Amino acid sequence: MSDRVPVYEDGRVIARVKYNKKLDCWDGHNWTCGSTGRHLGYTRLRSGKYVLIHGTQWQGERNHAEVVSPERLVQEAARVGRLDELYEDFPELREIKLPDEEEDTERKEKRIINRAVATAFGNGAHITVPKGLIGRTVVYYVE
Secondary structure, three states, rough: OOOOOOOOEEEEEEEEOOOOOOOEOOOOOEOOOOOOOEEEEEOOOOOOOOOEEEEOOOOOOOOOOEEEOOHHHHHHEEEEEEEEHHHOOOHHHHHHOOOOOOOOOOOOOOOOOOOOOEEOOOOOOEOOOOOOHHHOOOOOOOO
């Protein structure tokens, strides 16, 4: 099995990059990007274009990559909670603000906007959130 995957832009293969799973997180059982059998990574081409790498463990599917905007890459890293790692690799992406992101303050205070309650559910947990957060991406910290 090759450790290089094709990079697509506008439906054409423009390069091959080394496979990685830099956007995966440990969910307590597996390394994943939030979806069973799926993985995400990133890199940058010599041309400066950013690439999102899609990995799969599903039969009949193949790993591939796509050229993405810097904003999309930041969004994906934020979705899986890996912004710090992305910023370490590409410090220039710190300039991209997420929608509705608060400006950093000197004190860097944490604000609790809403509380969620986690309850045991099967082998995992069920998180109850306020109705206004349904369908939105929620980032949480465990106290």
